[in-house]
Amino acid sequence: MSTSLLPTESAAQRPGADMPMMKPHLYTYVAFDELEWLATGDESVVEYDGEAWIGGDFHRLWVKAAGEQSTSESHGDVEFQGLYSRAITPFWNLQTGLRFDHRYGEGTGASRAHVALGLEGLAPYWFEVEAFVFLSDDADASARLEASYETLLTQRLIVESEFETNVALQDVPELGLGSGFTDVELGARMRYEFVREFAPYVGYSWSRKLGETADVIRAADGEVGGGALVIGLHVWY
Amino acid sequence: MKRDEPSRGLTRRRFLEVGAAAGAAATLQTVTPRSLSGGPAFGTRPAVLDGREAEVEISIQEVRWAVDGRERRAVTMNGSVPGPLLRLREGTEAVIHVRNELDEPTSVHWHGLILPNGMDGVPGLNFPGIAPGETFTYRFPVQQAGTYWFHSHSGFQEQIGHFAAMIIDPAGPEPDPADREHVVILSDWTFENPHRIMARLKKHPDYYNNQRRTLGDFFADVSEQGLGATLSDRLDWGGMRMMASDVSDITGSTYTYLVNGRGPDDNWTGLFTPGERMKLRFVNAAAASFFDVRIPGLPLTIVESNGQPVAPVEVDEFRMAIGETFDVIVEPGEDRAYTLFAEAMDRSGFARATLAPSEGMEAEIPPKRERALLTMADMGHGGHAGHDMGQMEPDDAMDHAGHDMPEPEPMDHSGHDMGAMADMEHGPALRAPGTLPDDQMHGPDEHGAANAGVAMMATSRLHEAGIGLGSDGWRVLRYTDLAAREVRPNFRAPDREIELHLTGNMERYMWSIDGVHFRDAEPIEVRFGERIRLTMINDTMMNHPMHLHGMWMELENGRGDRIPRVHTVNVKPAEKISLLFDADALGPWAFHCHVLYHMDAGMFRIVHVVDPTMADQSGRHGDVA
Ligand SMILES: [Cu+2]
Numbered sequence A: 001m002s003t004s005l006l007p008t009e010s011a012a013q014r015p016g017a018d019m020p021m022m023k024p025h026l027y028t029y030v031a032f033d034e035l036e037w038l039a040t041g042d043e044s045v046v047e048y049d050g051e052a053w054i055g056g057d058f059h060r061l062w063v064k065a066a067g068e069q070s071t072s073e074s075h076g077d078v079e080f081q082g083l084y085s086r087a088i089t090p091f092w093n094l095q096t097g098l099r100f101d102h103r104y105g106e107g108t109g110a111s112r113a114h115v116a117l118g119l120e121g122l123a124p125y126w127f128e129v130e131a132f133v134f135l136s137d138d139a140d141a142s143a144r145l146e147a148s149y150e151t152l153l154t155q156r157l158i159v160e161s162e163f164e165t166n167v168a169l170q171d172v173p174e175l176g177l178g179s180g181f182t183d184v185e186l187g188a189r190m191r192y193e194f195v196r197e198f199a200p201y202v203g204y205s206w207s208r209k210l211g212e213t214a215d216v217i218r219a220a221d222g223e224v225g226g227g228a229l230v231i232g233l234h235v236w237y
Numbered sequence B: 001m002k003r004d005e006p007s008r009g010l011t012r013r014r015f016l017e018v019g020a021a022a023g024a025a026a027t028l029q030t031v032t033p034r035s036l037s038g039g040p041a042f043g044t045r046p047a048v049l050d051g052r053e054a055e056v057e058i059s060i061q062e063v064r065w066a067v068d069g070r071e072r073r074a075v076t077m078n079g080s081v082p083g084p085l086l087r088l089r090e091g092t093e094a095v096i097h098v099r100n101e102l103d104e105p106t107s108v109h110w111h112g113l114i115l116p117n118g119m120d121g122v123p124g125l126n127f128p129g130i131a132p133g134e135t136f137t138y139r140f141p142v143q144q145a146g147t148y149w150f151h152s153h154s155g156f157q158e159q160i161g162h163f164a165a166m167i168i169d170p171a172g173p174e175p176d177p178a179d180r181e182h183v184v185i186l187s188d189w190t191f192e193n194p195h196r197i198m199a200r201l202k203k204h205p206d207y208y209n210n211q212r213r214t215l216g217d218f219f220a221d222v223s224e225q226g227l228g229a230t231l232s233d234r235l236d237w238g239g240m241r242m243m244a245s246d247v248s249d250i251t252g253s254t255y256t257y258l259v260n261g262r263g264p265d266d267n268w269t270g271l272f273t274p275g276e277r278m279k280l281r282f283v284n285a286a287a288a289s290f291f292d293v294r295i296p297g298l299p300l301t302i303v304e305s306n307g308q309p310v311a312p313v314e315v316d317e318f319r320m321a322i323g324e325t326f327d328v329i330v331e332p333g334e335d336r337a338y339t340l341f342a343e344a345m346d347r348s349g350f351a352r353a354t355l356a357p358s359e360g361m362e363a364e365i366p367p368k369r370e371r372a373l374l375t376m377a378d379m380g381h382g383g384h385a386g387h388d389m390g391q392m393e394p395d396d397a398m399d400h401a402g403h404d405m406p407e408p409e410p411m412d413h414s415g416h417d418m419g420a421m422a423d424m425e426h427g428p429a430l431r432a433p434g435t436l437p438d439d440q441m442h443g444p445d446e447h448g449a450a451n452a453g454v455a456m457m458a459t460s461r462l463h464e465a466g467i468g469l470g471s472d473g474w475r476v477l478r479y480t481d482l483a484a485r486e487v488r489p490n491f492r493a494p495d496r497e498i499e500l501h502l503t504g505n506m507e508r509y510m511w512s513i514d515g516v517h518f519r520d521a522e523p524i525e526v527r528f529g530e531r532i533r534l535t536m537i538n539d540t541m542m543n544h545p546m547h548l549h550g551m552w553m554e555l556e557n558g559r560g561d562r563i564p565r566v567h568t569v570n571v572k573p574a575e576k577i578s579l580l581f582d583a584d585a586l587g588p589w590a591f592h593c594h595v596l597y598h599m600d601a602g603m604f605r606i607v608h609v610v611d612p613t614m615a616d617q618s619g620r621h622g623d624v625a
Helices: A010-011 A211-220 B011-028 B195-202 B215-225 B229-241 B597-602
Strands: A027-039 A045-057 A059-070 A076-087 A092-104 A109-123 A127-136 A139-151 A157-168 A180-192 A199-208 A225-236 B032-033 B041-044 B048-050 B054-065 B070-077 B085-089 B093-100 B109-111 B135-141 B146-151 B165-170 B179-192 B256-260 B268-271 B280-284 B292-294 B300-305 B310-317 B316-318 B323-330 B336-343 B349-358 B423-425 B496-505 B510-513 B524-527 B530-537 B544-548 B553-555 B567-571 B576-582 B588-593 B604-610
Touching: A027 B195, A045 A076, A059 A092, A076 A109, A109 A139, A157 B588, A180 A211, A180 A225, A180 B567, A199 A211, B048 B054, B070 B195, B093 B530, B146 B323, B165 B179, B165 B280, B179 B268, B179 B349, B195 B597, B215 B229, B256 B336, B316 B323, B496 B597, B510 B597, B530 B544, B567 B576
Parallel strands: B041 B179, B048 B085, B054 B093, B085 B165, B179 B280, B256 B349, B268 B349, B496 B530, B524 B604
Antiparallel strands: A027 A045, A027 A225, A045 A059, A059 A076, A076 A092, A092 A109, A109 A127, A127 A139, A139 A157, A157 A180, A180 A199, A199 A225, B032 B041, B054 B070, B093 B135, B109 B146, B146 B165, B179 B256, B280 B323, B292 B316, B292 B336, B300 B310, B300 B323, B336 B349, B423 B496, B496 B510, B530 B576, B544 B567, B544 B588, B553 B576, B588 B604
């Protein structure tokens, strides 16, 4: 079975080769799954998590962007990924490409680049899952697992529950990371879909640094975890 | 090349008159009863093109069309939705000039007609399409009679108005004469751009499903069926990553369902005089909607299906797959209004019209029935399809002898594997023609990433009414009810069997055959004169109305030599269905799902009839006649 974007040479000779249906259709998608404001203790933060893709049924180019920015001070971080995605099974896409991290402000500026390889798709029982491994330009390896699940209260009122955890295979002192599980995040966001494309939400997000990473932060008198109310928008086109 | 000047055989003035009449109908949407000599009185039609004696002209135009008081751009024939009713007569030659007044290419395909390949009207396959400003002349011998329809085969034009009905009068006497006739064209109308609908489905395939199961449904089911049964049901569906509520991709959340171009509020009315014998010629010209049709208070006698006379069957309701036609005789005796009710299969909306002795009357609109849910039988799990749905009538088991077979014959079908076409040479051991297919276990090929499920056990479901239908305590048409009025001449066994699996991946909104998109598939090649058994197995959870151009298919429904001829056949989820066709028409013919969005997504094949003794027979651009 051929899955190429372009008709094969033999296909160009056969009846029907001139049909409009032979042209590959390209689709595009842009979404902010989360675009939200967090009320934490002493400062407030804007967080975002979005993705976009362009392509056909099997082959797509993806970009993903996520980050946070303090509303009172000019510090924050951003993570950007450019990936090639290929449908390999009915529910799973293999994705590979590059990831760039940038942290800025407060003299903690740091940037890293990674090679990313992962799976994105739908697990049984309707869990949306992303599982990725990353190798940085300093040869540090890490992994990330994200899962989310939607519960329909009504056709428009939907609760999305989320889980995310990261693992580092070694210490990365300049980013304050220790080896082992570095953090875990849990969230629940209840949105109302005025239309499918536009849904404001409220929710609660809780996160905590783990293991050696938590030790590093404690040593610097930092907060290792906590929860926050969030207000945001889920939009796509 | 069959390109002619627009005025051939038809004066410019005559054409303008036709156009003006249609234009007036479009703006006023008036009711114009029109009686035709030699036929029964016709009800409310915007325009009639009489091609029985003269050449006719159709102009493809863009107009603003209003439905239930709201307007949208429509692509039309002669300015109305549906286009003008075309009347032809069997045994004559039809000459139809089609002029494209759009700024995009267009086409007209004559659905269900047996005609030369170059006249079939599939752009890029049978002819180049009709460019803006051009006129293409269709010229073909009319070799059949009955109710048919015609529509664009270009892009999504059919969705936004480019369709119309065609009646072909028989050369001999009318097989089912009536005092009065009405054409009833069902369709689905959207104020959205169809390309946008397709794009939305590619991003979020459940976009239009507003009947998904909620937390409230879960608790309701727990109190009704208990926690264990409810959990086990949800885990079954969740494990497959499929939705039981996934009955129609596009629903009443965007569609307004139309009768003869009118929304439920516009209430198209067909007149009758009490005591008359009335023929209703139904056409499902929807892009993506199945309709369940009934007229509360009137028994419906089906006399014709797919344009072909069938032994009369009296029912109270029938399901119309997209592309099907049915002629129905009713005899309203009372001096009152009757509601003609065509409910979308998923119950998300309805088309409605009224049959009445005079204009302005209305009858009660039936209450909405419960949303239909798919069952494990629709997934091809659990053997005897439908028997756990609690909606079968007692005689069903008797109807369908094949169901008693406990074990399938896996050896028989192991040959199905990858490729554009699974082609099985059975030799002389093919089962008798006209009989129902045996149950079949699915082979090892799961059709790749384009397919999200297989029917573990595919069964014949022709004796079933279909999802959400048949449990209301009234008579519902089933495919096993259809028998040709006459014994089929030259009825013989097939030479060869071709097995195709209808495949799809709802999560990605991909639709294909054998897991392969049309773009990547080789044509299905058959030799001129061959008799083929086409076996289809539906590995998806959706219904697919499959349509073959240019040749009749004979539906093997257990009726032997009374086998009914069809141009379109609905294949239910997890169903195994078989049809016979004679490869008696040279050239490449379209074969596709008539859900417009499934076709566009790739559920399409070319059936190429070749004569090995002839050199060039590409059949492109109308060379083969
Ligand atoms: Cu289909």
